[in-house]
Amino acid sequence: MHDFHRARRQYLDSEQIPAPTAGNMRVGLLWPGSYESGMASLGFAELYRRLNLPGVSTCERYFGALGTLTPEGGPCLSLESGRPLGDCDLVAVSLGCERELGDLVGLLRGSGIEPLSADRGGRPGVVAGGAATRSNPWLLKPVADVVICGDGEDALEALAAMLGAGRGDREALLEYLGGAPGAVSDRGGDGLPAVSRPDLPxxxxxxxxxxxxxxxxxxxxxxxxxxxxxxxxxxxxxxxxxxxxxxxxxxxxxxxxxxxxxxxxxxxxxxxxxxxxxxxxxxxxxxxxxxxxxxxxxxxxxxxxxxxxxxxxxxxxxxxxxxxxxxxxxxxxxxxxxxxxxxxxxxxxxxxxxxxxxxxxxxxxxxxxxxxxxxxxxxxxxxxxxxxxxxxxxxxxxxxxxxxxxxxxxxxxxxxxxxxxxxxxxxxxxxxxxxxxxxxLTWVSPEAVADLVPHLRQGMSAADWKALLRFDRSGPLH
Ligand code: SF4
Incomplete structure (x- = not known):
């Protein structure tokens, strides 16, 4: 733990980044992969900025690893203050690649958050998006209450309105985001990506x-x-x-x-x-x-x-x-x-x-x-x-x-x-x-993911995955 806090301060000292604003709602912005890959994502940095706008929330970042330092089954702690992920009102996940599903499940479980949406009791709400959901939003459907596929700008506006209204639970996510373009949830969704009008550059x-x-x-x-x-x-x-x-x-x-x-x-x-x-x-x-x-x-x-x-x-x-x-x-x-x-x-x-x-x-x-x-x-x-x-x-x-x-x-x-x-x-x-x-993992069904989740953990190797997924000579069976 001492190593984590020392590394946390070193990483923070190396950055130029606005500090989180004070807000009523606490959002954990979770990148299940490493800090090094997460902070190379412009989308992740933009989420952090937008969720910290005045009147939206206090948003802190959580990573699956800082360099070689990974949490070992304990709670995932924020980079900004060391706050446990389990204390957040809402967890916003950005998944960079499909196999980080194992890391995500391990980090949620280690933080005392049930990984399956159906078991979570509605709090904290979990919303997910990111590059890995572009080709298969169904991968995260059993875990997140709402998955956003494609451009996130419109969903982010709805999310900001929801947080501004003091809501962060599953029901609020379904109400505010369930019908958004690109959203996949128990309310439906066709898995086709949302298209927004980003403010470029x-x-x-x-x-x-x-x-x-x-x-x-x-x-x-x-x-x-x-x-x-x-x-x-x-x-x-x-x-x-x-x-x-x-x-x-x-x-x-x-x-x-x-x-x-x-x-x-x-x-x-x-x-x-x-x-x-x-x-x-x-x-x-x-x-x-x-x-x-x-x-x-x-x-x-x-x-x-x-x-x-x-x-x-x-x-x-x-x-x-x-x-x-x-x-x-x-x-x-x-x-x-x-x-x-x-x-x-x-x-x-x-x-x-x-x-x-x-x-x-x-x-x-x-x-x-x-x-x-x-x-x-x-x-x-x-x-x-x-x-x-x-x-x-x-x-x-x-x-x-x-x-x-x-x-x-x-x-x-x-x-x-x-x-x-x-x-x-x-x-x-x-x-x-x-x-x-x-x-x-691109083609896996949500039902199969729900069956896999109890067996997933952080830091799984390709061999660990292989033991869970059945393969034949032409590749994986699912
Ligand atoms: S569609 Fe565009 S981005 Fe994709 S491979 Fe072709 S040239 Fe590259």
């Missing part, structure tokens, strides 16, 4: 140097993506494509301080990106962009990125071959990657990371051979890291009916790719077993 009020992105201030310039890749949750779940207006964005970027991280699934399609980077570079500012499209890598953008201190690029090839890229709707040709990365290398940006998936429907070894040949060609002018991940079909995407895996095939495909690359590119991978777990 959204500039984070927080700088957290110990977070995954370091001392970077995050700025959301766009929401969603105008493309329509068949495997992607961003285009369908965060549609339509919404963009920050040019003048307002340039003004806010110029006024914000420190290193900036420019975000948004389709940020490379924001037409003012190069101009914004040039402005920041002219002020001697550092900035980076979360994702780039190969066909956007022209001289102007690359020089602007370089002027902001960027030294490496990240692009997504996604499908291993021309045929499979066309199949998933990725319309970029090979020339865009070759020309873009070659120009980048010429301008001094010769380090690149390329994302690619294996296990797309209809994939053969020939597709992997084409991929290896293409990557080796790119590696003649770029120092390349290839980030390989197994394809996981997600709900509400064009490829949702596609099969997953099986795990042995995915493992053999990654081995083949590694062999064909002959050590001339670095390879990083999401393991097929981890992907199988993600697949299981």
């Amino acid at each position: 959204l500039v984070s009020s927080v700088v957290a140097p110990r977070a995954a992105f370091g001392d970077m201030r995050l700025v959301e310039l766009v929401r969603g993506c105008p493309r329509a890749c068949g495997f992607c949750v961003c285009c369908r779940h965060l549609t339509p494509f919404r963009q920050a207006p040019r003048d307002l964005a340039l003004e806010r970027l110029a006024q914000s301080s420190g290193r900036l991280g420019l975000l948004g699934a389709g940020v490379a399609d924001w037409p003012h990106l190069a101009e914004a980077l040039e402005l920041l570079a002219s002020q001697g500012r550092e900035a980076s962009v979360s994702s780039l499209r190969a066909d956007r890598l022209d001289e102007r953008l690359l020089l602007a990125l370089k002027g902001c201190g960027t030294r490496s690029l990240t692009v997504a090839l996604d499908g291993p071959s021309h045929r499979l890229r066309a199949m998933v709707g990725k319309e970029l040709g090979e020339a865009a990657f070759k020309d873009g990365l070659a120009l980048a290398a010429k301008l001094g940006l010769g380090v690149a990371k390329v994302y690619v998936m294996v296990g797309l429907p209809g994939e053969t070894e020939e597709d992997l051979r084409e991929l290896a040949d293409f990557l080796l060609e790119l590696a003649t002018f770029s120092s390349l890291t290839v980030a390989v991940s197994p394809f996981v079909p997600k709900r509400n995407t064009a490829l949702q009916e596609a099969p997953f895996g099986p795990v042995p095939l995915l493992t053999s495909r990654i081995k083949l790719l590694s062999h064909l690359l002959k050590g001339r590119c670095r390879l990083s991978q999401v393991s097929p077993r981890e992907a199988a777990l993600e697949h299981a």
Whole structure:
């Protein structure tokens, strides 16, 4: 406990973040993963700010771990004051990835809060959202009284009104949020994501140097993506494509301080990106962009990125071959990657990371051979890291009916790719077993989750999950 409070103060001292306001209602904002991942989420930081507005609540943050420090079955304590989570009137959960369901259940139980909504007696109310609920809000339905899928802005307004009225219990959540767009609860809900009109650009009020992105201030310039890749949750779940207006964005970027991280699934399609980077570079500012499209890598953008201190690029090839890229709707040709990365290398940006998936429907070894040949060609002018991940079909995407895996095939495909690359590119991978777990939790039914909850706990490994979920050669059964 002494270690926790010492770490808590060190983390607090490292941050630039507004202190909680004094309010009548106490809200525990819970990120079941680590502080480092939670404070790299602009959505989480924005929730903290909005829930601490005068007249709403006193909101404090709770994390599953501070660095390597995890609670060991005891109550989860807030970062701000060490207050136990069980003392809160309302728990607002943001779930970053599906497997953190185990951490969430363990943290609630350790704090004396019944993890199943049906057993809780209505207090505290538990509301949940976050990236993991975009593809499967049903995952959290047995635990949370209301789950919000998609954009949270409208639900947050209803939540603020509820807290302002001095309510934080389950009945209040159902009354104020049960009918909100994107809400899933005992009152119904179709699991389709809510779409709001966010006030873009959204500039984070927080700088957290110990977070995954370091001392970077995050700025959301766009929401969603105008493309329509068949495997992607961003285009369908965060549609339509919404963009920050040019003048307002340039003004806010110029006024914000420190290193900036420019975000948004389709940020490379924001037409003012190069101009914004040039402005920041002219002020001697550092900035980076979360994702780039190969066909956007022209001289102007690359020089602007370089002027902001960027030294490496990240692009997504996604499908291993021309045929499979066309199949998933990725319309970029090979020339865009070759020309873009070659120009980048010429301008001094010769380090690149390329994302690619294996296990797309209809994939053969020939597709992997084409991929290896293409990557080796790119590696003649770029120092390349290839980030390989197994394809996981997600709900509400064009490829949702596609099969997953099986795990042995995915493992053999990654081995083949590694062999064909002959050590001339670095390879990083999401393991097929981890992907199988993600697949299981993407498609699991609420009834199955309710059965699993008594067996879940914090810090579960993939092997622990495997012992609970049944697998066969084609992946998880549920
Ligand atoms: S994969 Fe990228 S380009 Fe395609 S829809 Fe998703 S965010 Fe847009």
